Amino acid sequence: MSRLYGDKEDINSDKVKDFFNKRANKDLESDLSIVLFQDKENSEQRHEEEKKVLFDNIDVTGKKVLEIGCGIGRWAEALHDKCESFLGLDFSEDLIEIANSTIDFENCNFQVMSATDIKVDDLLIKPPFDVIIFSGFLMYINDEDMEIIMDEVNNVGSENMKVFDMEPVSCMETRLTLKDFYSEGLESDYSAIYRTEGEYIEIFKKLNCTNIHSEDIFKELSDHTETKYMFFVVE
Ligand SMILES: C[S@@+](CC[C@H](N)C(=O)[O-])C[C@H]1O[C@@H](n2cnc3c(N)ncnc32)[C@H](O)[C@@H]1O
Known part of the structure; x- marks a missing residue:
């Protein structure tokens, strides 16, 4: 159980998957609370704010559209x-089950797939994708897997693809890694x-x-001294 500053530390992706599968089955106030980690009212408000950021910066x-880590x-x-059309991929079977049972639009599909092993021939919507979304997702990806994911995005993205990422990042000079850290709020x-903005820019x-455009968001909502929220548009 640790809070690690500076060095590159890997996290265990099986534990991340287990964490999200368990959250999918917790008795939470709303489905949004599963992925936004707040109560119903604050999650709904946050969802509206995030939609505004995306709509202001990407025309879909x-x-x-492909979302990797779609929850x-x-x-x-x-x-x-x-x-x-919209295709959402996630490695959490239980979150994809929620997506499939609650969202029923003809042009939307969800499927269980690991971000580090995208099976192009099996995708329910065929590439190329014009817009690729990461939202609160890359923070669960280790550095060496990041290379795989960027290669995959280059492979499934169209010639003029735009990539949108919204992510908590470190507002310190170095990254912060939470590794098996007990969170009272999440009861887990x-x-x-939490990479730095500069680290994300290098990845993109x-x-x-x-x-690559990057910008701070939700300054007024953030009560953290070590992390903040940013979005990136890569085109
Ligand atoms: C905080 S949730 C965000 C979900 C969604 N993007 C949103 O904004 O509502 C992070 C999601 O990333 C998914 N995820 C993390 N690592 C993954 C991986 N290696 N492959 C696929 N999905 C992954 C988790 O299962 C979880 O659904």
Whole structure:
């Protein structure tokens, strides 16, 4: 159980999967609370704020959208009436079950798949995708797996793809890794990597894109001294 500053520390992705599968089966106030870690009212408010950030920065009209690490599929609910199609992938069987049982739009599909092993031939919607979304997801990915994921995105993204990432990041000079850290709020051990903005920019340079824009968000909502929220648009 540790809170590690600075060094690159791997977290255990099986434990991350187990954490999310357990959250899917917890008696929480709302499905949004499963992935946003707050009570119903605050999760709903947060979801609305995040939608605004995404809508202000990415136009999904008529686009094929892929979300990697889609959880309960809240982005499909937000985007289905604008995009051509939406495919959500997640390695948590129990979260994909929630997505499949609660979201029923003809142009949206969800499937169980590990982000580090995307089986292109099995995808329910065929690439290329114009928009790729990461939302509160890359923080659960170890550095060496990040290379695999960026390669996969280059493989399934269209020539003019845009990648949108919204993520908690470190606001210190170095990253913070929570490794099997007991969180009272979540009533569970928890692992996540809060990289610096600069580390994310280096990761996104591996994408077949030329421009990376990053911006702080939710300054007024953040009561953390070590982490903050940011979004990145890579195009
Ligand atoms: C905080 S939730 C965010 C869910 C969704 N993106 C959203 O914004 O509502 C993080 C999600 O990432 C998924 N995830 C983490 N590591 C993954 C991996 N290696 N492959 C696929 N999904 C993963 C988890 O199962 C979880 O659903």
